[in-house]
Amino acid sequence: MKDFYEWGSGLGRKVSEVNSRLLEAIQSDQEDLFSMSRYTIEAGGKRFRPLLTILAYQISTDADYRNILDLAAGYELIHTASLLHDDIIDKAATRRGRPTLNSIYGIDNAIVVGDYLFAKAYELGSRYGPAVSKIMADASSRLAEGQILEAVNLGNIDLKEETYLQIISNKTAKFFEACALGATVASGAPVEVRESLKNFSYNLGMAFQVTDDILDVIGDPNKMGKPVFTDLKHSAITIPFIHALANVKPREREEFIRLMEDPADQDNDKRIKEIIVTSGSLDYSFSIAKSFTETALNSIKGTRRTPDLDLLIELAMMVVQRIQEI
Numbered sequence: 001m002k003d004f005y006e007w008g009s010g011l012g013r014k015v016s017e018v019n020s021r022l023l024e025a026i027q028s029d030q031e032d033l034f035s036m037s038r039y040t041i042e043a044g045g046k047r048f049r050p051l052l053t054i055l056a057y058q059i060s061t062d063a064d065y066r067n068i069l070d071l072a073a074g075y076e077l078i079h080t081a082s083l084l085h086d087d088i089i090d091k092a093a094t095r096r097g098r099p100t101l102n103s104i105y106g107i108d109n110a111i112v113v114g115d116y117l118f119a120k121a122y123e124l125g126s127r128y129g130p131a132v133s134k135i136m137a138d139a140s141s142r143l144a145e146g147q148i149l150e151a152v153n154l155g156n157i158d159l160k161e162e163t164y165l166q167i168i169s170n171k172t173a174k175f176f177e178a179c180a181l182g183a184t185v186a187s188g189a190p191v192e193v194r195e196s197l198k199n200f201s202y203n204l205g206m207a208f209q210v211t212d213d214i215l216d217v218i219g220d221p222n223k224m225g226k227p228v229f230t231d232l233k234h235s236a237i238t239i240p241f242i243h244a245l246a247n248v249k250p251r252e253r254e255e256f257i258r259l260m261e262d263p264a265d266q267d268n269d270k271r272i273k274e275i276i277v278t279s280g281s282l283d284y285s286f287s288i289a290k291s292f293t294e295t296a297l298n299s300i301k302g303t304r305r306t307p308d309l310d311l312l313i314e315l316a317m318m319v320v321q322r323i324q325e326i
């Protein structure tokens with residue numbers, strides 16, 4: 001099975017076109033602002049959101065996909081702006097394999113670059129009219145809501161699964177949904193096509209985030225390019241922990257909570273994983289990810305089969321496949 005980058009590389013020309021639009025969009029006579037913005041954009045990333053936007057557009061119309069490149073780039077700019085702000089909040093030193101903007105140019109500049117990318121994103125979105133602009137604005141509001149809901153629940157060992165799902169819905173899935181919705185509204189697609197691609201993207205986003213949260217516990221740091229337990233180190237409680245905390249016996253729960261306080265310790269790391277596996281929490285989390293993937297795939301069952309739709313199906317399968325390969 002391919003990994004995400006291999007999947008995206010099959011769409012190489014489109015990624016390059018998105019990258020060109022991104023660079024055009026961030027042009028500024030203020031040279032420092034431009035070079036800081038360019039540093040962030042050139043760090044790369046999987047470019048999922050623009051690719052989802054382009055594929056949804058192509059599936060829903062025979063018009064030239066270049067018509068939707070500005071919107072695709074706009075979504076990537078919002079995503080990048082939110083990552084810049086997230087790195088400031090987390091005091092992160094690296095992102096996308098490079099030193100973060102805040103670690104090089106300082107927090108003050110990183111905040112402003114994030115604001116700038118935001119402004120540029122809305123300018124791009126506005127080219128598609130008020131309905132699409134509103135979809136973009138709503139997705140950004142959800143991001144902020146998800147971030148704050150997560151922040152106020154940091155370290156909350158009584159976090160409910162429902163609240164966790166609300167956090168990832170707002171931080172990830174609603175944004176994926178907005179990419180498909182914006183593209184299909186811009187293309188003037190019939191409501192059934194719009195709804196199926198919207199539901200596909202939402203559920204894909206949920207599956208993607210649950211899988212990411214599972215990999216943060218049991219993933220191979222070498223394959224992922226990042227250490228495990230990054231969420232826990234920021235006190236973010238995710239699905240494998242929520243399930244384990246609710247299902248282990250009281251004495252083991254006490255031990256588990258103690259271990260969670262120092263996930264960087266190698267012995268704790270091993271024992272945390274052991275408890276997550278023996279309590280059935282890993283299997284449970286995986287079943288949740290699979291069920292979102294199934295819902296995603298069911299959403300597009302009635303959609304006209306095209307090579308672009310096949311790419312979306314492949315993407316959805318890859319999301320859960322990442323865990324099976326471990």
Ligand code: GRG
Pocket residue numbers: 044045046047048081082083085086089096140141143144147171172209
């Ligand atoms: C700026 C609207 C706005 C909000 C500020 C900081 C913040 C509030 C929100 C942060 C939201 C956040 C960090 C969401 C995480 C989303 C996510 C799944 C990130 C990883 O996405 P990938 O794997 O990353 O697609 P790449 O690097 O490949 O693009």
